[in-house]
Amino acid sequence: MVVSTRLAQARDEEAVFALLPQLLDVPRAGREVFRLLLSSDRGAVIVAEEGTVLLGLISMSFNPAIRYGGNYAQIEELIVDEAARGKQAGAILVRAAIAEARRRGCHEIGLYSREHTRAFYEKLGFVYSGPEVRLNLGD
């Protein structure tokens, strides 16, 4: 399998939203945010493909933090289509996100990892740094 990556484009929207249920319930405002990320310095979406088949995506936000004196990158969503898993597409997407975050001048990259994917990220060099604390602000 030859997997290539590139920044997502408007024409990827349907394929991207067809994959999202493999990770989460599709958010209400998701499409507006996806479109914003295509042309914004707030974040980016990268897709992986084999030929013309979209295998997966990774999205991230770029966030300013005083402690860095600049931005850090937060991986928001990572999904590889069930049919394409286990063939390095996920690792390729994470490496592409790291390269894009570096290119944008980010000082660090991280995510709120799920317990069952922690080892996947650790293989890619991420270091476990403790559980998160969050508050749902609801509607």
Ligand SMILES: CC(C)(COP(=O)(O)OP(=O)(O)OC[C@H]1O[C@@H](n2cnc3c(N)ncnc32)[C@H](O)[C@@H]1OP(=O)(O)O)[C@@H](O)C(=O)NCCC(=O)NCCS
């Ligand atoms: C997690 C996910 C992105 C991995 O994608 P993938 O393409 O199957 O993973 P890769 O083939 O690139 O795996 C790279 C390496 O990590 C390992 N790995 C993959 N998933 C793993 C997991 N859940 N736990 C531990 N190791 C894992 C692979 O065995 C491989 O190891 P190797 O390089 O020694 O052979 C994919 O399973 C997925 O989309 N899951 C559903 C959505 C999800 O949970 N996303 C992550 C949200 S935090």
